[in-house]
Amino acid sequence: MKGKLTLLALSGLLAGLGFFQRPPLEWRFAVPVVVSDAGQATFQTVFDYQSPTGTAHAPAIDLTEDGFDLIWFDGVRESSNDVRIFRAQLREDANGWQASTPVPVLSRQSITAAMTPPQTVLTLGNTVEFDRNPGDYLATIVSVGGWAMSSVAAVDMVGDVAGQARKLSLSPLLNRSYLVKSPMVAFEDGYDGLPVYFELGNVFGALARLDKNGRVRAKSRMVGELDGIQPALVVTDPLNAVALLRNFDDTSDRLLASWTVDGGKSWTTPEALSLPNPNAPVAALRLPDARILMVFNDDPSRADKLRLALSEDGGRTWIKGAVLEDGGGAARYPAMRYLPDGRIVLTYSVEGKTGIRAHVFTQSWAAGG
Amino acid sequence: MTAVYELASAAVLLGWLISRVLRLVMQARQATLTGFGLAALVVVLSYTGFMTGMFIGLLAPFGVMVPALALQNSARVFGLNTRGYSVMEMLGFWVFYLAFLTASAGVLDWDPYRFGYAAPGAAIAALALSAYAVWRGHVVVLAAVVLAQLLWLADIGSSNFYDQISHVLLVFILPVCALRRAAQKTKPDPNCEN
Numbered sequence: 001m002k003g004k005l006t007l008l009a010l011s012g013l014l015a016g017l018g019f020f021q022r023p024p025l026e027w028r029f030a031v032p033v034v035v036s037d038a039g040q041a042t043f044q045t046v047f048d049y050q051s052p053t054g055t056a057h058a059p060a061i062d063l064t065e066d067g068f069d070l071i072w073f074d075g076v077r078e079s080s081n082d083v084r085i086f087r088a089q090l091r092e093d094a095n096g097w098q099a100s101t102p103v104p105v106l107s108r109q110s111i112t113a114a115m116t117p118p119q120t121v122l123t124l125g126n127t128v129e130f131d132r133n134p135g136d137y138l139a140t141i142v143s144v145g146g147w148a149m150s151s152v153a154a155v156d157m158v159g160d161v162a163g164q165a166r167k168l169s170l171s172p173l174l175n176r177s178y179l180v181k182s183p184m185v186a187f188e189d190g191y192d193g194l195p196v197y198f199e200l201g202n203v204f205g206a207l208a209r210l211d212k213n214g215r216v217r218a219k220s221r222m223v224g225e226l227d228g229i230q231p232a233l234v235v236t237d238p239l240n241a242v243a244l245l246r247n248f249d250d251t252s253d254r255l256l257a258s259w260t261v262d263g264g265k266s267w268t269t270p271e272a273l274s275l276p277n278p279n280a281p282v283a284a285l286r287l288p289d290a291r292i293l294m295v296f297n298d299d300p301s302r303a304d305k306l307r308l309a310l311s312e313d314g315g316r317t318w319i320k321g322a323v324l325e326d327g328g329g330a331a332r333y334p335a336m337r338y339l340p341d342g343r344i345v346l347t348y349s350v351e352g353k354t355g356i357r358a359h360v361f362t363q364s365w366a367a368g369g
Numbered sequence: 370m371t372a373v374y375e376l377a378s379a380a381v382l383l384g385w386l387i388s389r390v391l392r393l394v395m396q397a398r399q400a401t402l403t404g405f406g407l408a409a410l411v412v413v414l415s416y417t418g419f420m421t422g423m424f425i426g427l428l429a430p431f432g433v434m435v436p437a438l439a440l441q442n443s444a445r446v447f448g449l450n451t452r453g454y455s456v457m458e459m460l461g462f463w464v465f466y467l468a469f470l471t472a473s474a475g476v477l478d479w480d481p482y483r484f485g486y487a488a489p490g491a492a493i494a495a496l497a498l499s500a501y502a503v504w505r506g507h508v509v510v511l512a513a514v515v516l517a518q519l520l521w522l523a524d525i526g527s528s529n530f531y532d533q534i535s536h537v538l539l540v541f542i543l544p545v546c547a548l549r550r551a552a553q554k555t556k557p558d559p560n561c562e563n
Contacts, residue, residue: 004503007511011499014518018488021522025487112422117375117429120422143426166371167429169527172473172482174428174537202475215528219483223475269478 025209025218027263029193029235030186036288037342041365046090046097047347047358051075053082057353058181061337061345062129062137067091068339070347071105071137072356073125079146081108085127085139090358097360105160111141111153114162119143121153130154131184132192132212140179141167148200151175154214169216170196170208178206181230181281183337185264188238191217193264195243197229203248205231207264220260224269228256230281234292234315239263242315244294245270246281253277253300257315275309275318276300283334284315285344293366294318295334295346303330306348308366321366324359325350331357370525376416378431379424382538384408385439397446405443428538430527433520435536437513452506459547466539469531485531491521494530 049056051074059072067090075083085106090099112121121141130136137155140147155165170178177200185193191209198204198221205228209218222228228245235241241264245256254272275296280303284294292311298320299305308321325331329351336346344366347358388404395403415421441451473482484490495518502511517533520526526533 004506004508004511007508007515008499008503011495011511011515011518014515014522015488015492015495017522018491018518022486022488022491024489113417115422117372117379117425118417118422119426119429120419121426144423169430169529169532172470172529172531172535172537175430175527177474198475200474204475215524216486217528218486219480221475221480221483223478223480 022217025191026187026189027218027265028188028238029241029263030188031235031237032186032286032338034286034288034338035340035342037362037364039343039362039364041362041368043359043361043365044097045357046360047088047099047356049088049102049357050351050355055083055353056086056356057349058126058333059347059349059356059358060126060128060183060335061347062087062135063337063339064089064134067097068337068345070356070358071127071129072349073127074102074104078353079123079125079142081123083108083123083125085124085137088356103160105157106137106139106155106162108141110162111139111155111165114155114165115153116164116166125150126179126181128180128183128194130214131186132190132210136214138168138180138184138194138214139165141165147179149176150179150199152178152180152194152196154210156214166214168194168208168210168214170206170219171198173200176200178208181333182232182283183335184210185233185235185241187263193233195231195233197231199229203227203229205229205243205245205258205267205270207231207233207243207267220265220267222258222267222270224258224271226252226256226270226272228258228270231258232282232284232294233264234284234286236286236290236292236314240314242284242292243267243270244282244284244296244315247272247277247279255282255296259314273316273318278303280332281334283336283346283348285336285338287363287367288342289367291367293336293344295324295336295348297332298323303332304328306331306334310367329354370523374520374525375425375429375431376412376421378436379421379429380405380408380412381436381439382428382431383411383424385443388443401443401446428536430532432526432533432536433513433517434510434534435538435542437509437516438542441509451509453550454507454546456547456551458505459543459550463540463543463547466535466543469535470537470540482529482531485529491518491530494534498534 062069084104125140127139205222227248230246231243255277256270282296306325309318334348384405391400
C-alpha cells in the first residue's frame, strides 16, 4: 500500500507541475497589420500552369522575403501515390513577376523518410505554410485509407529537403481524419492557429493552436447541424473573427459561417449565409477599412464561376464583386494573402483540378472590382 | 525521444499480438517469448522498413496504457501476477471510452478531447485514474498513469494527455476480455486475467 500511495503522491506532484509547464493558453488573436496600398486599381495574372501529369490542385501561398512561392499537389490524380507537392517561386523585377519552373519539394517518399516516429506515408494532399517557421510546411498525409483517414504533419524543411516530420495530435482516433486547407492565423502569445477540419462520419471545422515545434497545445471546434469544413478565418480584432466554411451538407447549398467573440476559444453553430456554395472552399482577407474580401464560387451547383465579394458587417451580408472565372471548368480552392506592400495574391486550381492560376491585384481593384 | 518511445511501444504491442496468435498453437511461455522476440527483431532490424512503418503509421501514438496492459498480460505467464480487472470495470471503462470517442468525433457539440492539451484536464484525468487505481489495487494502471504524466510533461509522444492513457484498440480489447471473463465464471481465463 505504501508503494501505491507514493505513486499517487507522485501523480499529484506531476499534475501540479503541469500547471507550470502546460497552462491553458490565452485566446487573443494578433490582428494582422495591413498596409493600405493606396495605389491605382491593377490586376495581373502572374502564373498560369497546367499539370503535365494530370492533376494540380489545392494551391497555397508561401510568403518569402523577396516575393512568394506557390505550392500545390500534383500527380496523376488526387490521392494517388505519385502525388507530390510542387513549388513555383514568384519574384518581381523590373520586368514584372517572374515564375520559376515548378519543381517537387515533397513526396510521400521524402516525408516517409522524415517521419518521427518512423512510419509509412502512402500519399499526401493539401499543404500550407507553417507561418511561425518560414519555409516549413503543414501537410495533409495519409498512412492508411483515404482522406477520412488522413492526418496533418508538421514538416521541417532543411533547404529544399524534408528534414523531420511529425503528425499533429489532433484526434483521439489515432490522430486521424484531420486535414488542412487554409493559412494560419496569428495569436498574441505566439501559439498560432491552424484552421483544420474533420471528415470521418461527422464533419466540422476546427482551430488548432500550435507551438513553434508543431505541437498542438489547444483546439476549438465549429460544430453544428450543418456540415461546415475547410474554415477560412478572418480576424477582425483580438477577440472577434469569422470562419467561412465550405458546405459539405447535401441538404443545403449555402455558404456557411461561424463566429467567435472570445478569441477563437469557442465558435457559434455554423449558419447558412445568403451566398451559394457548390460544396467548395473559399478564401478571405480583412481589408484595412475593416471590410472583408472573399473569393467564392457563385453558383450552388457548379464550381466554374469564381468571383469576389465584400462584407461590411463581419461576414453576415455580402456584396458581390468582380467575376474571376466563368465557364472554363471548375475553378476551386482559392487561397489569398497579402504581400508586404499591401497588394493581394490570389491563387486557385483551374479547369477541373488540372492547373494552377495566380493573380496579383491591388486593394483598390478588389474594392472597386 | 518520441521515436524511441513509439518504436519500443510498437515492439511491445506487436510482441503481444504475435504471442496471442502463437498461443493458439504453442504453450503460453514459449509463445510469449517467441512473440516478443520476433517483434523485437522486426522493429530493431527494420525500424525504418515498410512493416514497422505501416504498423506505426496505423496505430501510433501508442500511449502508455495499452503497452502497459500488454506487458501486464504477458508477464502473467511467467508468474508475475497482478490484480485482474473485473467484468464491470472493463465494461464500465469501455462505455466511458466509447462516449469519449464519439463526443470527440463530433457527435456532441462538447469536445472532451480538447481538455487533454492543458494542465487542468490532464490533472483531473490523472488524479481520478490514480485514485481509482489505488482504491482497486491496480498497480500497473497507477504506474502507467505516472509514466504517462512524465512523458506528457517531457513532450514525448502525443501532446494530448488523453492519448497517453488510452488507445483505440481498447474499443476492441475490452469487450472481448470482458465477455471471456464473464464466460469463465468458475475458472478465470488466464488470457484475460489482466
